[in-house]
Amino acid sequence: EIVLTQSPATLSLSPGERATLSCRASQSVSSYLAWYQQKPGQAPRLLIYDASNRATGIPARFSGSGSGTDFTLTISSLEPEDFAVYYCQQRSNWPLVTFGGGTKVEIK
Amino acid sequence: EVQLVETGGGLIQPGGSLRLSCAASGFIVSNTYISWVRQAPGKGLEWVSIIYSGGSTYYADSVKGRFTISRDNSKNTLFLQMNRLRAEDTAVYYCARVLDYGGNLYWYFDLWGRGTLVTVSS
Numbered sequence: 001e002i003v004l005t006q007s008p009a010t011l012s013l014s015p016g017e018r019a020t021l022s023c024r025a026s027q028s029v030s031s032y033l034a035w036y037q038q039k040p041g042q043a044p045r046l047l048i049y050d051a052s053n054r055a056t057g058i059p060a061r062f063s064g065s066g067s068g069t070d071f072t073l074t075i076s077s078l079e080p081e082d083f084a085v086y087y088c089q090q091r092s093n094w095p096l097v098t099f100g101g102g103t104k105v106e107i108k
Numbered sequence: 109e110v111q112l113v114e115t116g117g118g119l120i121q122p123g124g125s126l127r128l129s130c131a132a133s134g135f136i137v138s139n140t141y142i143s144w145v146r147q148a149p150g151k152g153l154e155w156v157s158i159i160y161s162g163g164s165t166y167y168a169d170s171v172k173g174r175f176t177i178s179r180d181n182s183k184n185t186l187f188l189q190m191n192r193l194r195a196e197d198t199a200v201y202y203c204a205r206v207l208d209y210g211g212n213l214y215w216y217f218d219l220w221g222r223g224t225l226v227t228v229s230s
Contacts, residue, residue, distance in 0.1 A: 034216040036153075043202055043220035044153065055207075055218060087153055091215035095143075095166045099153040 002026055004088050004100035012108040019075040021103045023088035028068045032091045035064055035073045039084045083107050110134030112203050117224030124193050130186040130203035138181045141206035144188050146199035193228045200225050
């Protein structure tokens with residue numbers, strides 16, 4: 001099983017600041033990685049797929065990068081609605097996909 | 109409106125059975141790949157099972173032999189039959205559709221339901 005480790009567990013930032021979230025895979029997943037946003041009581045929302053492609057309707061302030069084992073989700077300037085939990089997911093060995101443990105972005 | 113709606117969750121004793129439903133609207137389930145993904149209280153996401161458009165099914169090791177995924181094309185609905193339930197199966201269960209861009213599958217999930225809570229406890 002491919003294990004995804006996200007860091008930090010919690011990120012405390014203010015609106016307008018830049019957020020940088022990390023996801024590291026236990027083995028190479030090429031570019032087969034996605035990022036999701038989840039708010040309390042809601043289902044996850046797909047933000048980024050295949051490492052760097054924004055999903056339909058996702059604002060340009062969200063960007064993804066990386067390949068192999070190290071990936072980054074960047075939110076260029078945090079909006080109030082961006083405070084949430086973010087998960088990464090790999091599809092390298094589909095259909096047995098796995099998710100990371102999540103990073104909570106909270107208001108400082 | 110394109111959406112997924114899960115029902116069927118509840119409180120069940122260990123060793124019991126439960127069947128979850130996922131009703132789709134705005135698209136045809138038999139033309140897509142749909143998974144069940146669960147989330148234990150306060151925890152992360154765990155993939156559970158998937159059914160392909162052609163009918164093939166796959167399961168996570170943690171539920172293999174106990175859970176069965178199926179669908180009723182006439183009702184445009186997906187099911188998850190859960191048997192021999194354990195405390196560690198307690199979670200919100202989501203159904204989620206695999207992203208399909210122009211016939212190319214991307215094995216990520218672009219449409220999720222709101223989830224249904226399953227609590228396994230005596």
